[in-house]
Amino acid sequence: MTDAAYPATRLRRTRAHRWSRAMHRETVLTAEDLIWPLFVTSGAGVEEPVGSLPGVSRWSVDGIAKRAKEAVDLGIPCVALFPNTPAEKRSEKGDEAFNPDNLMCRAIKAVRDACGNDIGILTDVALDPYTSHGQDGLVDAEGYVLNDETVAVLVDQAVNQAAAGADIIAPSDMMDGRVKAIRMALEMEGHPNVQIMAYSAKYASAFYGPFRDAVGSGGLLKGDKKSYQMDPANGDEALREIALDIAEGADSVMVKPGLAYLDVIWRAKQQFGVPIFAYQVSGEYALIEAGVAAGVAEREALLMEKLVAFKRAGCSGILTYHAPVAARILNG
Ligand SMILES: NCC(=O)CCC(=O)O
Numbered sequence: 483m484t485d486a487a488y489p490a491t492r493l494r495r496t497r498a499h500r501w502s503r504a505m506h507r508e509t510v511l512t513a514e515d516l517i518w519p520l521f522v523t524s525g526a527g528v529e530e531p532v533g534s535l536p537g538v539s540r541w542s543v544d545g546i547a548k549r550a551k552e553a554v555d556l557g558i559p560c561v562a563l564f565p566n567t568p569a570e571k572r573s574e575k576g577d578e579a580f581n582p583d584n585l586m587c588r589a590i591k592a593v594r595d596a597c598g599n600d601i602g603i604l605t606d607v608a609l610d611p612y613t614s615h616g617q618d619g620l621v622d623a624e625g626y627v628l629n630d631e632t633v634a635v636l637v638d639q640a641v642n643q644a645a646a647g648a649d650i651i652a653p654s655d656m657m658d659g660r661v662k663a664i665r666m667a668l669e670m671e672g673h674p675n676v677q678i679m680a681y682s683a684k685y686a687s688a689f690y691g692p693f694r695d696a697v698g699s700g701g702l703l704k705g706d707k708k709s710y711q712m713d714p715a716n717g718d719e720a721l722r723e724i725a726l727d728i729a730e731g732a733d734s735v736m737v738k739p740g741l742a743y744l745d746v747i748w749r750a751k752q753q754f755g756v757p758i759f760a761y762q763v764s765g766e767y768a769l770i771e772a773g774v775a776a777g778v779a780e781r782e783a784l785l786m787e788k789l790v791a792f793k794r795a796g797c798s799g800i801l802t803y804h805a806p807v808a809a810r811i812l813n814g
């Protein structure tokens with residue numbers, strides 16, 4: 483399309499008044515675009531603020547149920563649950579991941595009891611909250627994360643979460659072939675309507691630090707995750723990851739972190755036309771809060787500009803620790 487030249491075309495014309503800007507807005511963000519990640523901790527009546535995520539806390543299961551009700555009231559359609567497994571329950575192989583009475587399963591049931599089907603419950607599949615070494619899978623003597631052995635265990639973890647009532651299984655481990663294995667197991671075990679949101683393009687990123695504090699795996703992690711998470715330099719490879727996960731049965735895919743990878747979101751949306759979600763990760767949250775504290779700009783302005791960028795790039799929704807704050811702003 484070629485615009486007729488000035489003065490026939492004055493793009494400022496439609497920007498002159500608030501009503502006109504509203505009428506011409508191409509991208510609309512609402513509370514229904516948000517998924518709220520929540521950290522679960524042991525005990526009852528417990529709230530533990532996460533130092534590296536100002537404004538975010540871990541909640542015991544009862545508190546998680548209250549946060550989920552708050553989400554429903556705010557119009558947020560889905561919560562994502564992450565357990566902070568106590569040190570004594572972590573192990574080399576992460577067996578606590580398939581304990582039907584683990585923190586994750588108890589939180590799933592508490593949310594369901596509190597909210598019925600008024601909210602979606604998304605659960606993360608990967609071993610890092612359960613292993614004593616902080617890696618997402620089973621490791622060999624050199625510390626290399628074993629693919630096929632890990633996939634076999636992730637299947638058990640996913641079925642355990644589905645049996646507890648999870649609506650969306652979100653494998654975040656980046657093993658090859660895990661979406662297919664989990665899909666087959668869900669079908670066989672009587673969970674044909676449990677969705678899979680694949681963390682398809684998950685990068686080995688410096689923006690995950692505060693999350694590792696929040697789930698208690700930061701101090702434990704030896705080495706890095708570069709042998710399974712993606713190289714930030716790669717875009718074509720992300721499209722291959724996404725194509726495979728769709729072929730293996732993913733209902734939706736995720737790009738993570740968010741803002742530094744908008745090009746990947748855009749390309750994937752253009753190429754595949756599937757539902758894509760961005761994870762605005764813990765370091766992104768912390769940087770916004772640090773910017774607000776340093777007087778860079780108001781929280782509302784910084785947050786809304788970043789969240790609408792995900793929608794503009796093609797996202798169906800965004801996982802963000804700012805979900806309740808953003809929903810309050812969006813609901814006016
Ligand atoms: N599997 C979930 C994450 O790794 C979240 C990372 C973050 O928020 O930094």
Ligand SMILES: [Mg+2]
Pocket residue numbers: 656657658659682723726727
């Ligand atoms: Mg993959």
